[in-house]
Amino acid sequence: MRKLSMAELGRKSVEEFRQSEKLPVIAVLENIRSAYNVGSVFRTADAFLLEGIYICGYTAYPPHKEIKKTALGAEESVSWKYFKKIEEAIEDLRSMGYTIYAVEQAIDSWKLGSFSVEDDKIAVIFGNEVTGVEQSTIQLCDGVIEIPQLGMKHSLNVATAAGVVLWELIREKVRIKEINNQRLS
Secondary structure, X not given: OOOOOOHHHOOOOHHHHHHOOOEEEEEEEEOOOOHHHHHHHHHHHHHOOEEEEXXXXXXXXXXXXXXXXXXXXXXXXXXXXXXXXXXXXXXXXXXXXXXXXEEOOXXXXXXXXXXXXXXXXXXXXXXXXXXXXXXXXXXXXXXXXXXXXXOOOOOOOHHHHHXXXXXXXXXXXXXXXXXXXXXXX
């Protein structure tokens, strides 16, 4: 084994990224305190070719130096919208046919490993680092996805949770795409 060089990675330019077909997944950030976490989610959204990010409430949005520090340029490539109120974001998503899930620990939640993505367009809401997704927001969602946790803390950093959930949601789509690409080779 050998580590790939930068040239071998085939990274897209900002323009190539913008022109690429995106996966119909939108990450929604509700009242995230840390702009570093926001930047990290931008970077994850870029890595997974997500449709975009919705930023809500008092969550920081670009241009912002802390977002820029962790996003490493992804704030320039990933589409994003800001909404003062989460209800406006949810209304916008519904008008475009998205099914909306909160990522939270809740009664009747779907455990991430057994959650099956059947909807073409999915939005996932990630909440505040301390209080999580607001109960009033959960009531506006189509369901709740929960990351099973086995340790003492039963919580993850919001940027880590976003990486785990978003990968799980797109994993099957990526596998199918790789199989199709191998067939064409």
